[in-house]
């Protein structure tokens with residue numbers, strides 16, 4: 489069965505594209521066939537992909553496609569999704585009409601937050617859309633909030649401390665235990681040098697890899713999947 493994961497937060501810049509690139513890299517490393525769909529008109533993901541190809545750092549096991557409409561996505565899913573183990577859908581950082589159809593196609597929606605009030609609100613809006621689409625379609629798409637770009641300074645803010653009680657107790661969706669820290673390597677990989685998993689292992693890369701492995705283990709647990717063969721935690 490193809491697993492479909494989407495990154496959605498209508499309040500932009502939260503780390504959607506970066507999170508999906510890292511998750512894709514991990515699944516590909518395990519031998520999974522991964523498709524990524526760029527639904528953002530700014531084409532960040534597609535640009536990364538063409539840069540990687542031009543620089544000869546094309547990630548093995550990952551294909552990137554561009555579809556900007558619900559119809560285009562729907563057609564692609566019908567015709568091609570079966571050929572992949574994972575389909576990762578990247579969405580624009582603004583409220584758009586594609587949110588509901590993407591949720592309707594997804595098994596899991598991840599809402600990254602930095603955390604700022606805007607982005608936490610965006611994540612909550614997204615969860616509400618997931619509930620609504622589930623109700624209408626009778627499906628059970630999961631939702632989780634992922635804290636990204638975390639620094640020591642951020643950890644001292646009041647909002648950071650409130651994220652867990654807000655997300656888990658008040659709103660009632662899942663908060664990933666794994667936090668994605670602010671790391672230079674996550675910026676660097678946007679420059680067409682392949683995935684995180686393709687970088688030469690330095691101490692900094694090893695930390696980012698461990699973080700990503702922990703995130704993917706949580707994703708798998710949420711989806712109720714057994715780790716694929718060859719996976720080493």
Ligand SMILES: Nc1ncnc2c1ncn2[C@@H]1O[C@H](COP(=O)(O)OP(=O)(O)OP(=O)(O)O)[C@@H](O)[C@H]1O
Pocket residue numbers: 499500501502503504505506507528532579580581582636637638668669670671672674675676678
């Ligand atoms: N954990 C991180 N550490 C350092 N830099 C990061 C991290 N996550 C994202 N960035 C940087 O922040 C910028 C925005 O991240 P990204 O493109 O993943 O966000 P996005 O949610 O996809 O944004 P948009 O809504 O504009 O598509 C990128 O340039 C990326 O390099």
Ligand SMILES: [Mg+2]
Pocket residue numbers: 504505506528532578579581
């Ligand atoms: Mg993006």
